[in-house]
Amino acid sequence: MSELHARRDVIKLLRDLRAVRDFGPDPVPEAFLDDAYEVARWTGSARNLQPWDLVVVRNRETLDQLATLNGYAKHLAGAPLGIVLVLDNENAEFAAYDExxxxxxxxxxxxxxxxxxxxxxxxxxxxxxxxAIIGAPDTTIARTVLSIGYPAVPGGLKPKRGQAETRKPVAAFVHQERYA
Structure with a gap:
């Protein structure tokens, strides 16, 4: 594969990433988790502190409990796997970018x-x-969670009734030199 094709594939992956909230029942393969752990290990962070721990949750009851908590995580109820990002509470505000x-x-x-x-x-x-549900110490914060699984609908998205997917034109949000 040429460098140009590889670059286009990466851009396509970045551009096409969408949130999937409806999952099929198949389990998430260990090969993904192995890669996710390596990605986490090599993700950059301020001063290379790597201020996170990951709690991988597969238990259906636990996922259902986490889905009901105050915030936005209802999609966990249908996911075969959740990954909770846990940070040291002392640096949580500064680590939000890294998170x-x-x-x-x-x-x-x-x-x-x-x-x-x-x-x-x-x-x-x-x-x-x-x-408390995941057993993290009181000195930590659990505010971000990822639901992961195979999409229930091919392509991952359920079409919204009467709503076409639209994006702002680039000119609507890109400004050169000064906000205009």
Missing amino acids: GRLAERIMLAAAAHGLGSCIGWWSGQGRIDAR
Whole structure:
């Protein structure tokens, strides 16, 4: 494969990544998890602190519990697998950038394996409850979770009734030199 084709494939993967909230029943393969762990290990972070731990959840009851907490994670209820990103609470505000970077990279690794994913989060009491459910120490924060699995619908997205997928034109959000 030429360098140009490889570059286009990467751009296509980045451009086409969409949140998948409806999953089929098939389990997530270990090969994906092995790759996800390597991706996590090599994801850049401020001062290379790598301020995260990952809690991989397959238990149906646990996923269902996590799906009900305050925030946005209902999609966990139908997912065969969830990955909770856990951070040290002391640096959680500063690590939020690293956390987002890690989440997106795991989602891209999932897409490379033909899996769908959706990012979710908890707020307020939901974060405290999530931490308790997964057994994370009180010195940590659990605010971000990924649901992962094979899409229930080929292509991963359910069409929205009467709504075509549209994106803003580039000129609507790109400004040169100054905000205009």
